[in-house]
Amino acid sequence: MKPYKKILLLFFLCQFTQILFAQTYNIQEFDVNKEHAGAVYKFSFVHISDVHIGEGISDYGTPGFYNDTMPTTDNSEPATRLQRAVDWINANKVIKNIKFAVVSGDLTGSAEKSEFQMCKKILDGLTVPYVPVIGNHDIWPYVRYQEEAPYANADSVMNEVFSSTFDANRNFFTNWNDGTRLSRTYNPETGIEHYFQNFSFEYDNFIFYGLDFNPRYHVNKAEPGIGPEAQLMDWNGGTFRWLKYELINQPNKRNKNIFFISHHPATDNLFFILSGFVFDFDEYGKLINMLRPFKPNLALWMAGHIHIDYDYWLLENIMRVRGMAANKDDDSAHFEIVHVYDVPTTTAISTNKSSKAFSIFPNPNNGIFELENEIGNDITTIKIIDMMGTTLYENTIQNKNSTTQKQLLDFSYLPKGVYLLTVSDKQHTQAQQLIIQ
Numbered sequence: 001m002k003p004y005k006k007i008l009l010l011f012f013l014c015q016f017t018q019i020l021f022a023q024t025y026n027i028q029e030f031d032v033n034k035e036h037a038g039a040v041y042k043f044s045f046v047h048i049s050d051v052h053i054g055e056g057i058s059d060y061g062t063p064g065f066y067n068d069t070m071p072t073t074d075n076s077e078p079a080t081r082l083q084r085a086v087d088w089i090n091a092n093k094v095i096k097n098i099k100f101a102v103v104s105g106d107l108t109g110s111a112e113k114s115e116f117q118m119c120k121k122i123l124d125g126l127t128v129p130y131v132p133v134i135g136n137h138d139i140w141p142y143v144r145y146q147e148e149a150p151y152a153n154a155d156s157v158m159n160e161v162f163s164s165t166f167d168a169n170r171n172f173f174t175n176w177n178d179g180t181r182l183s184r185t186y187n188p189e190t191g192i193e194h195y196f197q198n199f200s201f202e203y204d205n206f207i208f209y210g211l212d213f214n215p216r217y218h219v220n221k222a223e224p225g226i227g228p229e230a231q232l233m234d235w236n237g238g239t240f241r242w243l244k245y246e247l248i249n250q251p252n253k254r255n256k257n258i259f260f261i262s263h264h265p266a267t268d269n270l271f272f273i274l275s276g277f278v279f280d281f282d283e284y285g286k287l288i289n290m291l292r293p294f295k296p297n298l299a300l301w302m303a304g305h306i307h308i309d310y311d312y313w314l315l316e317n318i319m320r321v322r323g324m325a326a327n328k329d330d331d332s333a334h335f336e337i338v339h340v341y342d343v344p345t346t347t348a349i350s351t352n353k354s355s356k357a358f359s360i361f362p363n364p365n366n367g368i369f370e371l372e373n374e375i376g377n378d379i380t381t382i383k384i385i386d387m388m389g390t391t392l393y394e395n396t397i398q399n400k401n402s403t404t405q406k407q408l409l410d411f412s413y414l415p416k417g418v419y420l421l422t423v424s425d426k427q428h429t430q431a432q433q434l435i436i437q
Contacts, residue, residue, distance in 0.1 A: 025088055028309070028336040030322060032300050033256050039341040042204050046089055046101040046128075048335040049263075049304025050326030052078045052137065053108050053122075054115035058144050061114030065141040065149065066157070070118040078109070078328040079118060085333035086125045093128055096337055099203065100128050100172075104304045104324070105135025105214075105263025110142050110225065111154035116161040124165075129172045132162055133210045134197040135263035135305065142224035152216040152226060155181075155195040173201035175252070179210075185237035190216050196233070198242050206299075206340060207252060211262040212239055213279075228305070229276045230264035232283045241390070244290050248385060248420055248431060253297040255343040265303035265321050266314060277306060288315050295319070300338070360409075360421060364435030367412030371423070384411060384434065385420040392419070411436060 033039050054060035055078050062068040074080075089098060103123070108115035116138075123130050138158060142148030159166075159181065170176040177200045184193040197212040219227040232240040247253070264278055266287055272278045279287065291298065291314070298319040310323040327334050359372045371382070384393035392414065397407070411419075411434070419434040 025084070025332060026330045026334040027088070028324075029339065030336055031339045031341060032320075033341040033343050034339070036256065036341070036343045038344040040344075042206070042340050042342050043099045044097045044337050044339045045099055045203075046335055046337055047104065047261075047302050047322075047324055048082075048085055048101060048327050049104040049324040050106040050135070050307060050328060051082050051103065051108075051119060052106055052326065052328045053082070053119040054078070054112060055109030055328065057109070059146065060109070060112050060118075063143075065110070065112040065143050065147070068112060068114045070114040070121065074118055079122060081328055081330060081333045082119070082122050083125070085327060085335050086122060088333060089335075090125070090127045098128055098337065101126060101130040102208070102210075102261050102302065103130060103132050104261050104302055105133050106137040106304065106326075107132055107135065107158075108138050108154075110144060111138050111149075111157065112141055112143070113157050113161065116154075116157055120161055120165065129169055130165070131169060131201070131208075131210065131261070132158070132165065133261050133263060134158055134212055134214060136214045136226055136228055139214050139216065140218070140225040144224060148224040151190070151192050152194065152218075155197055155212075158197065159195055169201065173203055175200075175202045177201065177246075179246075180237060180239075180242055181212075183237075187216055187233070187238075188235055192216070196237070196239055196242075198239050200246060202252065204340075205252065205254070205342070206257045206259065207250060208259045208261060209243060209246065211243060211260055213262055213264045227276065230266075230279045230283075232279065232287060234283075234286065236390075240287070240290070245385070245420075247291075247294050247297075248422070249433075253294070255296060256299040257342075258294070258297045259299055260301040260303075260319075262301070262303050263305050265301065265305065265310070265323050267312070267321065268315060272306065288318060291318050292316070302338075360432060360434065363432075364437050367410065367414060367436045369409045369411065369434070371407045371409055381422075381424045382409075383422045383424075384414070385422065386417075 056076060061070045089101060107119045134155060139154050140149060140152040141154045179199040180196045181199050185196050186193050194216050197210065199210045201208050213230040215226055215229060215231040219225055234240040266284055267278050268284055273280060295318045301319050301321040303323045306323060307326045307329060309325045313320055324336055325334055360369050363369060381396045383391055385391050414436055416436050420431055421434045422431045
């Protein structure tokens, strides 16, 4: 063969290989916080969503949705594409500095135990840790048009199947917090207790919250399972109040170091709200109001559910939301590598008296405290918040001058325990733990 023909052949082989690779893997990469001045790269992780193991198979594995076992092999598209994602991550974890993976829900097609088992079997092939988050397809077990569970109890199946995964994560990640995922919590809307899958963990000084916004009531259609909508669950033990309390009390929050992982995103997109895929207008507004004080801390919200790739900011640029299309829908595998950058903490001391701190003493005691407030010549709001995020006391005072203000606070009527005291002016909110003995 003549030299120029060899060169042409080599060129076309290279082009063909690139085309094959592009067809095999649809991989996105995204930088978090890189745009901030002085940002320093720290690590990377993978985000996968909407795996849907068992989709298209009426009864997956042996008969039934609970006392069944996964099939020996599964050559269906959801399983094959998840396996290819696992293979790529293992082959490229070093060069891409991938430390772990998160899977943002819809692990299964219909919440059969066998589907959870197969999902775990494939994900266990990863040579980096992985964190599974529950989605709406993972809530109510059923065999389509044959039988379904009496209520939405697959959150307990997920706890059972992924028990060893969470045990391993507890040893790998810093400050692992099981949150509500191991506690039966009463749902006033269904009258039934559930295991709401809310938890948190830290890695390299970044904080991750796994959040469960999946409803537990039956879909209002002639089909099994639950619907696609999101629900805040604003009641004691519910996701909204748990997250609110966690954000207020989180001692390690810093500049742009908090991540959310959930199946449902939050959005004010009219189409998705009217389609019933996300939070309604009232719950979206309530969520924005709760998150607003933590805007400096919030880095990225990762989700899936809608089966498209999306990237936008929540109202007032409170937090960036980035969602993944379904891994199972791509020709082979679809996921994203998230590159995390650290944002330096500003240490300059402000001369504005409204930013000065407060002190409260003696603490702990029997409930009678003296507040010494140096917040300055401004209106000050004082709140007491309990462990569930409920505001028990709120009072606003007008500071008459810029000297130190002292005020006696009597909380002896409250039960013994740990509370959060917040003192706020127009620009700042400062918080301190309050202990009543």
